[in-house]
Amino acid sequence: MAASEGGAPAVREARAIKLAEQPPQRILVVDDNPAIHEDFRKILDADLAPDLDTLANILFGDAPPAQRAQPFVLDSAYQGEDALGLVQQALAAQQPYAVAFVDIRMPPGWDGLETLARMWEVDPRIEAVLCSAYADYSWEQILSRVGADGNR
DSSP: OHHHHHHHHHHHHHHHHHHHSOOOOOEEEEOSSSHHHHHHHHHHHHTTTHHHHHHHHHHHOOOOOOOOOSEEEEEESSSSSHHHHHHHHHHHHTTSSSSSEESOOOOOOOOHHHHHHHHHHHOOEEEEEEEEEEEOOOOHHHHHHHTTTTTO
């Protein structure tokens, strides 16, 4: 038991060093609602939300972790056309997005499926999470519209 207790801070420190050495992953939020972007920032931004190591330190009295770099960059687009432009710029700078959270409904422009299909034409490596409060499309319709096989 003592070995695992003594090893926990060392494991967290090694993880923090590894994260600091990696280039930050890029995340794109595509939604027409500014409040959604703020919610993502509250959840994901290390400056706004305490990380698990900090919470563990508060609970268990460990020494505070070393300052660490943000493991990702969070960008926002409010319409599909803007998102496509950001994806193109990120690729040109050789700093592609790792994941995009894309709302399905974004009037008056492209919907999320059109946006995702166009983003994948530019960079098919972007992982995507489709977000919606509505059941506008079936899973089969989504797959046929974005040209995915369901295993993406």
